[in-house]
Amino acid sequence: MTPTTDPLYPLILYYDSRCPLCTAEMQNLMRRDRAGQLRFADIWAPDFAGPPGSATFDDLLALIHARGANGQVLRGVEVFRRAYEAVGLGWVTAFTRWPVLGPLADRAYPVLARNRYRLPRWLIAPLFERASQRAARQRCDANGGCDLP
Template sequence: MTTSPGLYPLTLYYESACALCNGEMTNLMLRNTEGKLRFVDVSAPDFDNPPPGTTLEDLLELIHAQTADGRVLRGVEVFLHAYRAVGLGWVVEPTRWPVFGSLADRLYPVLARNRHKVPRVVSRLLFETATRRAAQRAAQQRCTPGDTCTR
């Protein structure tokens, strides 16, 4: 699969104060062995630089990303490109299927609005094992700036 040349590095704007968001971003951070993703915590006290055309409130409502060429992405599309960047595109590829994609686009904002109500235990169950595996994988694989990776 080819990707747009202006897509990566992709800057993800996320809220670390949300257990679910933080778990998912930690998982992506550990799998980001090629450096295709950058992470910005919008809940950090010193955060004051939202991407063009957005506000902090926008970033707290739905996940956003900014592509290398400056485009701003929102919602499910962010996850599609982020997971592709770490070699897990197959996980979110169904969001491009007609029926499932439409459903994902409608349900994600509902989940995003209610994410703080998700118990921490659910976040731990969803991401602890995946994060541990990602850390092991990242520790075993080293990449140089020229995208040469070794095991």
């Protein structure tokens, strides 16, 4: 199914805004979400309400979660697969669907998530911030008007 017809979309991504890696990745996705298939919920926001009955705050801190329009709750790498597909970048996570690499990615992600605050900013910038800036420029017209969330 394509994101426009998939009952999972729009997909709400629950992310940790206190994590530089998480914030950079979400900003990149926000800027690329031209079709409006994604929603973003900062788990540290004062008015935050998580996915109903499915995850505690500690669960949300441990792994990224998302909730589909159909109520389905996703966790871990599957969230990234679906989010990147929604913005037309499914190729970025395509390898995580391969028979050997997919299960490996699913097992490696919790380790990355646990250690995300230890990642230096000089590593995060090349991964997401520059890509996010490119996405922002693509959404701006010649007169300087931008279509950004």
